[in-house]
Amino acid sequence: MAEQQSSEKDVFTFELIAQEGNARAGIFHTPHGDIETPIFAPVGTKATVKGITPAELEELQASLILANTYHLFLRPGEELVNEMGGLHKFMNWPHPILTDSGGFQVFSLSSMRKIDENGVNFRSYIDGSIQRLTPEKSVEVQEKLGADIIMAFDECAAPYDRKYSTEAMERTHRWAERCLKAKKRKDQALFGIVQGGIFPDLRVESARRISELGFPGHAIGGLSVGETKEEMNTMLEIVTPILPANKPRYLMGVGSPEDLVNGILRGIDIFDCVLPTRLARHKAAMTFQGRINLLNAVHTHNSHPIDETCSCYTCKNFSRAYLRHLLVAKEMVGATLVSIHNLHTLLELVRRARRAIIEQRYSDFAAEFLENYH
């Protein structure tokens, strides 16, 4: 295992380019290209970012995208993806990909689940069949999917239940070790996940324990699951200083503009979230000032784009009146165009944050952003 880790270290180096306070600008090197951090990863749950072709993702200059092990395990199955040459080839994304472990979805999406020390039984959302994931199985599935970054199988507890948070955290630690042992491929980086709910002492314990295991990167799980934004920020302030500075830090499932700015301020390098594409399908445009509900009648006669200052394909070519028409008529292109804008907004936000860190003006940038964001 020592050899395996040193091999990973050669491939997955993380260069710190600049730092201002806890905010970091870096480059994470992967077999499918460099990821300039901080970065936001669009989510392609079922090996497709909803409504967006890979060509459109390229034009958005996305670098890292995420796919969900839970969904792909159930359909089309990791064997098929592997047979088709792995996720990169299957979905035509030659750049970095991250897969989660399936842990979060097993706990959040499955109607029936039964946890034991060895793993979790759950009911498939597709056909109701009983399925099982274990730490070893999750790693095996993720090795067959073939993403650049893969995640340890973890247990995510409800944030305010101390007893369950403790148990879930401890099991997550034992499972993290089992994932490391189970891992065979040397061209994938396995990240460990910190749990502990909203309990500072648990988060400290988890961050220390996970950091000791020698992962090439660390994730913070179990946040943005019902706690307040203040609680999330407090947990980040507790956890990030414990995590090794020379490895990337990934805040899982977080993606509102203010959460990105606050996370970067607290030392986070990687984010992912379904928010930009989900909001687009539910008619909301994201801007640096807040959300716009495009279904609102006030936009009916509006010949201006979502954001006059935005350089995305949607804002350069389409009025709010047209987007509203498409959304009212439930036309697919409406969701696509608003998704393009929303993804551009988050990708542009992390690009601006990165420049601000490099130019040592991120704290001002963040303060100004948060003041103007409603």
Added chain:
Amino acid sequence: MAEQQSSEKDVFTFELIAQEGNARAGIFHTPHGDIETPIFAPVGTKATVKGITPAELEELQASLILANTYHLFLRPGEELVNEMGGLHKFMNWPHPILTDSGGFQVFSLSSMRKIDENGVNFRSYIDGSIQRLTPEKSVEVQEKLGADIIMAFDECAAPYDRKYSTEAMERTHRWAERCLKAKKRKDQALFGIVQGGIFPDLRVESARRISELGFPGHAIGGLSVGETKEEMNTMLEIVTPILPANKPRYLMGVGSPEDLVNGILRGIDIFDCVLPTRLARHKAAMTFQGRINLLNAVHTHNSHPIDETCSCYTCKNFSRAYLRHLLVAKEMVGATLVSIHNLHTLLELVRRARRAIIEQRYSDFAAEFLENYH
């Protein structure tokens, strides 16, 4: 009116480049660019080609697209489109656009309709309200929408009812004259429509009458509405020789590959159809050899594209296995990718047909195509 027509003639000239038998290659000049004929026009019913952005249409080298007056009249309304600068600007398509008159949809889509000599009352599919279109109103709506090519308001009868076909044809002729009188804009070409069901004598009469009225282009309506392919081809053979050779001929609502090849053989220059995008949403890929149902289990492990010889974005980048996965999972991008392929197939077919006509080998091309198409 004489002045108006000569003004139209200056803008909307039709150059015949080559002819082989009845098949023609030409260029139809419009204010928004040249249309090389024969051409297939993708349908953007509600001012959007379903699942396809204008950028994707550009990449497909589409030249002419169609939008439906019936749908846009009901929502968002021609006033809004006009206020937003017209259809070209509203939907971001700077190339030629054609709008139909609403006649066909009033007769095919509305649950309640009441025809009188002056026009048609019908029930809106959106809110059940009673709406009215007349020849004058259809022209007014189309002038506000602002397409390059607009259509006379016609009445489409069931193909086998001689009595109704006669009445509908005669009313269509009277309405055609009223549309010509109602027309004000000089930067739009108003096409007349030939009706007459599957009755040769009615089609002859209609083609003669409509040709006399001095339209800058002529359409053949009321086909592909339930008659056999042989009947359709017979009607084309009767009608096209009567229509002036120096003006474009448009076969409305027809778009299967074999119908395109057969229509071109009989002197048709312009086609439109929802088939390529509708079939894509219903999982079928169009090829030069026939249709492929991508949901079929036989494609589950197929690492090849829809068509190895196809140069479209979809075939260059995605396997049948991946497309099938997207379609099974009901992912929007599945419909988009198959729509791109299907539109490319029809656009490539008319490009090849045009080259074959120019090179005087279209009859061989058509015979070979029809022999291999199943």
